[in-house]
Amino acid sequence: MSELRVDIRAKRHAGAAVDTLGELRFAARSGDFIAIVGPSGAGKTTLLKIIAGLDPAFDGSVSAGRGSRVGFVFQEPRLLPWLNVADNLRLVQPDLSDAAIDDGLARVGLAGTARQFPLRLSGGMQRRVALLRAFLIQPELLLLDEPFISLDAPTADSLYDVLAALRADVMPTTLLVTHDLREALALADRVLFVSRSPARLILDHAVPLSGRRRRDDAAVSEAHHQLMSQHPELLGGLAAAGSNPEAVR
Structure with missing residues (x-):
């Protein structure tokens, strides 16, 4: 898959008084693993649906995502x-x-x-x-909407291993929505922090770690501590001091 580029200017659901998504721009290279973190109700699932082509009613553009082979894993397994x-x-x-x-x-x-x-x-x-x-x-683009939510730590860790093994074969560009910052730091190459609704990008953070890792690794704990010390407002969806929300790779 060629580079995924997302340029959303606004998204409002029918009948809503305010926008769900505001200006939200980022890019992902083929094979990147990006986690998206933000408050509940910020529109993260809506963002994934737009990228997947399931919701065309928005102001903006998405390139490379549409027309690609897209795998989508939801919060619930959705098995019949x-x-x-x-x-x-x-x-x-x-x-x-x-x-x-x-x-x-x-x-x-x-x-x-x-x-x-x-x-x-x-x-x-x-x-x-x-x-x-x-x-x-064999997806070129893999969208994960909190697929590990509510799992105990050992079960989640075992599923991280399954995901890593499956990903290694085809290396899809991967977007993971999660509320768990440690999970994001353990799995992703970058973490995009979005604001409260209408969601906009407030920090594009490159994860300073490499290789396989788990949420309880010392390196993940240190990365979590440093990030929260520098930007304690991030998980509340408030702008991070000194952040560069226009960062696009």
């Missing part, structure tokens, strides 16, 4: 309960063989679950299926 795991996967790839499904499920730690129904799986297992489903199309 009346279909077994194999048939849920075939919703995106109808011609998948039983062998390919078994191989994929084994890779995400779910060997032998192809004929099980979603309600027989734990929440963490359902999310493994959702991640696998998103990667079956």
